Structures are given as C-alpha cells and as structure tokens.
Amino acid sequence: MRAVSSVAARRWLWLAALATMPVPFYLGQPEWAPVLRLAFLTSLFTAVMVAEGGRTVFLFGTLGIVQTAVYTGLFYLAARLAARGVARIGSPPMQVAAVGTAVFLLVASSLLPIYQTPLSSTRMRSDLWHLFE
Amino acid sequence: MRRSSVLPVWLALALLAAAAAPTTLRSEERAACTVRDPLRRPWFGDLHVHTRYSLDASTQGTRTRPSEAYAFARGEPLGLHPFSERGEPGRTVSLARPLDFAAVTDHSELFGELSLCNTPGAPGFDSTVCVIYRGWPRLAFFFMNARGAPRFAFCGEDGRECIAAGRGPWREMREAAEAAYDRSAACRFTTFVGYEWTKSVETASNLHRNVIFRNAAVPEIPASAVDALTPEDLWDALDAECRGKLPGCDAVVIPHNSNLSGGFMFAPEELRSGQPFTAAYARRRAGNEPLVEVMQHKGDSECRLGAGTTDELCTSELLPYDTFAGRFSPFARRDPDPRNFTRTALGAGLVHQVKLGVNPFRFGLIGSTDTHLGTPGLIEERGYPGHGGAGIPIGETLPDSLLDPIEYNPGGLAVIWAEENSRDALFDALQRRETYATTGPRIAFRLFAGWDFDASSCGADFAARGYAEGVPMGGELGAPPAPGSAPTLAAWALPDPGVADAPGVPLQRLQIIKLWVEDGAAHEAVVDIAGDAANGAGVDTNSCETTGAGAAQLCAVWRDPDFDPGEHALYYARVVQNPTCRWSTFACNAAGVRCEDASTIRAGWEACCDDAYPKTVQERAWTSPIWYSPQSNEESPRGR
Numbered sequence: 001m002r003a004v005s006s007v008a009a010r011r012w013l014w015l016a017a018l019a020t021m022p023v024p025f026y027l028g029q030p031e032w033a034p035v036l037r038l039a040f041l042t043s044l045f046t047a048v049m050v051a052e053g054g055r056t057v058f059l060f061g062t063l064g065i066v067q068t069a070v071y072t073g074l075f076y077l078a079a080r081l082a083a084r085g086v087a088r089i090g091s092p093p094m095q096v097a098a099v100g101t102a103v104f105l106l107v108a109s110s111l112l113p114i115y116q117t118p119l120s121s122t123r124m125r126s127d128l129w130h131l132f133e
Numbered sequence: 134m135r136r137s138s139v140l141p142v143w144l145a146l147a148l149l150a151a152a153a154a155p156t157t158l159r160s161e162e163r164a165a166c167t168v169r170d171p172l173r174r175p176w177f178g179d180l181h182v183h184t185r186y187s188l189d190a191s192t193q194g195t196r197t198r199p200s201e202a203y204a205f206a207r208g209e210p211l212g213l214h215p216f217s218e219r220g221e222p223g224r225t226v227s228l229a230r231p232l233d234f235a236a237v238t239d240h241s242e243l244f245g246e247l248s249l250c251n252t253p254g255a256p257g258f259d260s261t262v263c264v265i266y267r268g269w270p271r272l273a274f275f276f277m278n279a280r281g282a283p284r285f286a287f288c289g290e291d292g293r294e295c296i297a298a299g300r301g302p303w304r305e306m307r308e309a310a311e312a313a314y315d316r317s318a319a320c321r322f323t324t325f326v327g328y329e330w331t332k333s334v335e336t337a338s339n340l341h342r343n344v345i346f347r348n349a350a351v352p353e354i355p356a357s358a359v360d361a362l363t364p365e366d367l368w369d370a371l372d373a374e375c376r377g378k379l380p381g382c383d384a385v386v387i388p389h390n391s392n393l394s395g396g397f398m399f400a401p402e403e404l405r406s407g408q409p410f411t412a413a414y415a416r417r418r419a420g421n422e423p424l425v426e427v428m429q430h431k432g433d434s435e436c437r438l439g440a441g442t443t444d445e446l447c448t449s450e451l452l453p454y455d456t457f458a459g460r461f462s463p464f465a466r467r468d469p470d471p472r473n474f475t476r477t478a479l480g481a482g483l484v485h486q487v488k489l490g491v492n493p494f495r496f497g498l499i500g501s502t503d504t505h506l507g508t509p510g511l512i513e514e515r516g517y518p519g520h521g522g523a524g525i526p527i528g529e530t531l532p533d534s535l536l537d538p539i540e541y542n543p544g545g546l547a548v549i550w551a552e553e554n555s556r557d558a559l560f561d562a563l564q565r566r567e568t569y570a571t572t573g574p575r576i577a578f579r580l581f582a583g584w585d586f587d588a589s590s591c592g593a594d595f596a597a598r599g600y601a602e603g604v605p606m607g608g609e610l611g612a613p614p615a616p617g618s619a620p621t622l623a624a625w626a627l628p629d630p631g632v633a634d635a636p637g638v639p640l641q642r643l644q645i646i647k648l649w650v651e652d653g654a655a656h657e658a659v660v661d662i663a664g665d666a667a668n669g670a671g672v673d674t675n676s677c678e679t680t681g682a683g684a685a686q687l688c689a690v691w692r693d694p695d696f697d698p699g700e701h702a703l704y705y706a707r708v709v710q711n712p713t714c715r716w717s718t719f720a721c722n723a724a725g726v727r728c729e730d731a732s733t734i735r736a737g738w739e740a741c742c743d744d745a746y747p748k749t750v751q752e753r754a755w756t757s758p759i760w761y762s763p764q765s766n767e768e769s770p771r772g773r
Binding site: 026027028029030041044045047048050052054055056060120121123124125 | 262272
C-alpha cells in the first residue's frame with residue numbers, strides 16, 4: 001500500500017475539520033458550528049453588503065470574514081501538525097488508517113445534531129445535512 | 134352604630150358622584166353601551182400585540198393575521214407554529230377569559246418591505262434581501278431589523294415602492310380592528326388601531342413606542358422610525374397627519390422597555406437636538422406620552438434593587454442586560470442604568486418640574502404582553518408557549534428546551550378604569566392616566582388621594598367616596614385644605630378570582646410608594662399599608678402547589694406622616710400576590726428536570742438550574758401615580 005503523502009494528509013484533515021469540526025463564532029448570535037457554515041452565512045451577509053450596503057451588514061460581513069479567516073488558518077496549522085504526526089508513523093497502511101479514522105470520526109460525529117445553530121430558521125441543533133437550510 | 138348613621142350620607146354621595154360623572158363624548162358613531170357605570174369599572178386588555186406583519190414575528194414563523202389576533206382576544210382558539218406541510222398547527226392556544234380590549238401594534242418600519250418580499254412578481258421579490266428573508270429568515274431578522282434609513286435599494290427611488298406596499302398591511306390592520314370592534318350596545322370588545330414605532334439608538338438602546346389611536350380616523354401611512362427618526366419627529370408626524378389633518382383623530386404614544394434603553398428612554402436631553410429639556414418640550418412630551426408600559430414579555434421596568442433603590446421587591450422579572458445588544462452578545466452586556474426604570478424617571482420628572490415648572494415624565498402605568506405570536510392576553514405562567522420575537526425560534530419542530538429565554542416572562546395586562554367599554558371611554562381614561570398595570574393576574578386595584586380619607590373609607594362606598602372627596606390614579610391632588618393637612622391615600626385591591634381549573638391566588642401585601650423632591654434630588658419611601666409580608670405563604674417548587682393563606686381583599690388608608698406642602702411629590706400603590714411558580718419552573722418540572730439529579734438536565738434545559746433566575750414569582754399590580762405640586766405659578770395639569 002502506498003504511503004499517504006504529508007500534503008494529502010494535511011488536505012484531508014484540513015477539509016474534514018473545516019466541514020465538520022464545531023467552532024464558536026458570532027454573527028448576531030453565537031453559534032457552535034463548522035467553519036463551512038460560518039463561511040456560508042458570511043457569504044449571505046456579504047451578498048447583502050454588496051447589494052445594499054448598510055452599517056449592520058458591513059459589521060456582520062466583516063465579522064464573518066475575519067472569523068472565517070482565523071479559523072481557516074488555525075485549522076490549516078493544526079492539520080499540518082497532524083500530518084507531520086502521521087508521517088512519523090512508519091507503516092503506510094497505518095498512515096492511511098490514521099488519516100481515514102480521523103476523517104471518518106469527524107464525519108460520523110457530524111451526522112449527529114452536535115451543532116448549536118440558533119441562526120437557523122428551522123432548528124436550534126443541527127447535523128451536517130441540515131447546516132445550510 | 135356609627136356605620137349605619139353614615140351610610141345614607143355615602144349613598145347620597147354615591148348618587149351625587151354618579152350624577153356628576155361626565156358622559157363620554159363620542160368621536161365616532163356607535164350604539165350607547167348597555168353597561169355603563171359612572172363609578173367606572175376595570176377593563177382588562179392588551180395594547181401591545183404583534184402579528185405576521187412584524188419582521189421579528191414573521192421571521193420566526195408566526196402566521197397570525199390581525200383578525201385572528203382579535204378573535205383570540207375574544208376567546209377563540211388560535212393555531213401556532215410549527216405548522217405541518219398541510220398547514221396544520223403544532224399547537225393550539227386559547228384564553229380562559231376573553232379580554233375587554235386589544236390593539237394590534239405591528240412594527241411599522243417594514244410593512245412594505247415584507248409585503249414585497251412575500252408577493253411573487255412584486256418589485257424586489259427577487260432581490261438579494263428578499264431571497265435571504267424567505268430562505269434564511271433568522272439571518273434576515275438581524276440585518277433587516279437594524280436597517281433603518283435609508284430604505285433598501287429594492288424599495289426604489291425614495292423608498293416609493295415599499296411605502297406604497299406598506300399601505301396593504303396597514304389597511305388590513307385597520308379593517309381587522311374595525312371588524313372586531315363591538316359597536317353594538319353590548320360593548321363586549323373594543324379594539325384600537327395602533328402600531329409600534331421602533332427606534333433604537335447607539336448599540337440597540339431601545340426607544341420603542343406604541344401609538345394608539347382614539348378611533349378609526351388614522352393617518353393613511355403610519356409614521357415609522359425610517360422617516361420619523363426621533364420621538365419629537367413622531368409627535369410632529371402625529372400632529373401633522375392626525376390631529377391637525379383628520380377630524381376626530383387623536384393618539385397616545387406609549388413608550389415601553391425602558392429597561393432596555395441604555396439610559397436613553399428617560400434621558401434629560403431631547404434626542405433630536407441633544408439640548409436639555411425646556412418647559413415647552415416637557416409640556417409636549419407629557420401631552421403626547423401620558424403612559425408608559427411598565428411590564429411586558431421582556432421584563433419589568435419599574436425598578437431594580439441596587440439601581441437607585443433598596444426596595445426589596447425590585448427583583449422581579451428583571452433582564453440582566455441594559456440594551457438588546459446584551460441579549461445577543463455576551464460582550465455587550467452591561468448592568469442596567471438606573472435611568473432605565475420608571476420609578477427613577479418619575480422622580481426625575483419631579484425634579485424637572487421644580488426646575489422647569491413642567492413635568493415631562495407625568496405618566497401613568499400599563500402592562501401588556503408584547504406577544505409576537507398574535508396572542509393578546511396570553512399571560513398564564515403554566516403552559517406558557519413563549520412569545521417569540523427576539524426569543525427562541527421554533528423552527529420545524531418544537532425545540533426540546535425552554536420555549537423562551539429564561540429571563541423573559543409571559544408579560545402583563547393593561548387595565549383601564551372607565552365608565553364603559555367603548556373606544557372613547559377607554560381612550561379618555563388612557564389620556565387621564567386612570568390605568569394600572571398587572572403582571573398578568575386580573576387584580577382589581579384602586580387608588581384615591583384626598584385630604585380626609587380614613588379607615589371608614591374602606592367600605593362598600595369606596596369608589597363613590599373616592600371620586601367625591603379625592604382624585605383617582607393618574608390625577609393631581611389639589612391644595613391642602615388647611616395648614617397641617619396631609620394627603621391620605623386610599624388603596625383597595627381584590628385578588629384575581631381566576632377560573633375553575635386555575636383559581637386565583639390570595640394577596641400578600643399592599644404598599645404605597647412615595648417619591649418627593651428634597652434639596653434638588655428625588656427621594657423614595659416604600660410603605661406597607663396592609664397585608665403581611667411574613668404571612669407564611671409559600672409554594673412547593675416541585676409540585677407548584679401553593680401553601681398558606683393570604684388576603685381575600687386588602688384595603689387601607691395611609692396618611693403621609695412626612696408631608697411637606699412645599700415639596701413636589703407623587704404616590705402610587707403596588708400590591709403583590711403570594712408566591713407562585715414562575716413559568717420556567719412549570720416548564721422545567723414538566724420536562725422532568727430535577728436540579729439535584731444531573732442526569733435529568735438535558736441539553737437545552739440547563740437554564741432550569743441557573744440560580745440567577747428565581748423559581749417563583751410574586752405577581753403584582755401597580756397603579757398610576759397621583760401627583761402633588763405646591764401651589765405656585767407652576768403648571769400642574771389637574772387632569773382632563
């Protein structure tokens with residue numbers, strides 16, 4: 001079995017974390033949800049900001065962009081560290097298993113309603129499938 | 134013996150008072166009311182109700198129309214969200230006792246915007262804002278609510294499209310009020326046309342006011358905070374578009390949630406100019422704003438222990454933040470400013486009167502719900518469904534949690550003493566401030582001030598003697614009849630009788646709150662005049678069973694022992710019930726939460742065990758004040 005490259009491990013872990021790992025953020029109300037949802041909500045505010053202007057949407061849009069950038073950067077660094085750890089595992093099958101298990105656990109837990117989403121119009125607690133309603 | 138000898142005198146007084154009671158001048162066509170009491174009756178109602186035409190109601194799923202809200206107030210059941218795909222409601226609520234009056238007061242700022250966003254093919258329907266409003270309404274709540282002026286681009290030049298579209302909801306509100314108003318001789322139910330002017334300043338510091346019109350003569354377009362940016366602008370608009378333009382048109386403006394105003398609601402400067410009050414401003418403010426809503430869904434605004442008072446009862450239904458920003462962001466939480474509270478403002482008004490000769494804060498008190506479900510008068514603690522608005526969004530299914538933020542409450546009622554249940558009679562009473570507020574229970578509560586009341590005043594002729602020898606709540610006490618005279622306050626309260634499956638709760642104690650000016654500053658005294666704070670009554674917070682006895686009636690006369698005829702003063706009364714379970718305790722118990730067993734505290738129910746919030750409440754009522762002014766060349770309106 002081929003070993004997982006450090007770059008590939010980093011990308012898988014990074015993307016999985018961005019899509020599933022709950023983080024606290026604030027966009028009018030505090031939420032615990034993945035960075036992907038934060039980016040999605042930010043894009044909605046940004047769309048209104050572009051179309052309409054206005055102090056409040058500018059404030060929330062900027063707040064969203066800053067938080068998205070910070071979490072994206074932090075997760076990148078964390079994924080890089082994790083990828084280095086994976087590289088130290090000598091056996092290629094074990095490397096694949098380690099990355100696969102981490103991604104699987106993240107995705108599996110995201111299918112439970114672990115996210116607090118008071119900005120959602122349909123549910124206070126959401127799972128991955130309902131994050132973008 | 135003595136009693137029988139004076140009885141004929143009081144009967145004669147009662148007849149005199151009845152004969153002297155003015156007939157209600159009609160500003161509208163309607164049948165004369167069969168029930169007309171010259172000594173006036175307490176009419177219970179709600180003057181703060183939101184339906185689907187308010188952004189913060191529609192974005193959390195409320196579908197109630199104004200006509201449905203009025204039907205609910207008259208006792209009909211109402212279905213609430215969450216709705217099934219076939220439109221079947223997930224919950225149904227109804228009032229055990231209908232109200233006597235109500236006003237739907239939707240936020241006027243976005244009538245047109247919401248109308249366009251909900252009408253396929255309308256200008257702006259496909260705009261970014263409307264797409265987000267329909268697709269992610271909770272998100273839209275934040276940026277649309279805070280928009281203000283200028284209007285959104287999809288409203289067209291000068292907001293023309295939105296202003297025009299706003300006529301639709303406004304027309305429906307007026308038609309619903311007209312259809313529900315009982316103009317027959319039965320006078321069963323009165324409606325008022327009204328709306329909410331929704332202005333905030335700084336970081337969500339609340340200056341919101343409800344506008345209640347006397348009758349069906351109302352402006353074509355309500356003045357909103359988009360166009361009328363300050364309270365002064367709102368009064369200008371009412372003068373220009375109502376009083377000065379439409380025959381019979383009149384309105385009262387009722388501020389609310391001063392508890393969330395960051396100190397701005399009763400600030401000593403005009404908002405428009407930033408200048409200190411003048412006598413002209415004070416006169417205008419008192420004339421436009423004769424009432425304040427002291428109690429509602431988002432808290433009690435009377436007073437707060439530690440914020441300028443040591444009153445031990447100033448701990449009930451208080452919000453832990455100073456403005457709305459604190460509700461949504463822990464970083465914006467500040468302790469409430471003492472100026473947020475009506476008691477502080479009433480005292481400040483006396484100080485203003487000393488300086489200006491006019492009191493800008495000569496206001497009476499009412500309560501209401503501020504429901505955002507379109508459910509006027511829904512004040513029961515047991516089974517409280519939340520009132521929505523800035524509360525918890527319900528979504529597709531009822532959340533497994535408290536249905537309102539724990540700091541909120543079911544709100545209160547407005548009570549009006551009037552001869553009959555008609556618009557003119559009730560509106561006159563609003564203007565003369567003969568009103569009181571309750572936290573929900575239908576407590577009957579009267580207060581008169583005079584110079585010669587004594588213990589014998591607490592008889593069957595209480596009201597007749599009160600009107601004949603004194604002034605009622607909201608009034609102004611005249612000059613002392615002789616040197617050494619002191620005001621006597623006669624207060625009387627009956628508990629809410631309740632209904633068969635929810636009997637009323639006995640009263641605990643009756644108090645007089647006196648405010649006066651001495652050495653240029655306001656002072657306060659709180660005096661128990663009847664009842665017993667240590668009556669031993671309690672409540673089992675596990676079962677919500679009440680224990681112990683209380684009063685089936687409280688009546689007392691209090692003579693002010695420290696009266697100084699040279700000092701400005703006011704007096705109001707407060708009555709409290711025995712303790713009962715708070716809404717959150719009913720809900721937490723029903724959910725099986727036991728704070729001593731961590732395994733029962735599910736996610737979403739943690740607030741049940743937050744010691745910052747009490748498990749019990751002492752429901753209460755407050756009368757409007759009665760003022761006393763030293764006789765001088767100052768203006769002191771003697772009532773209307």
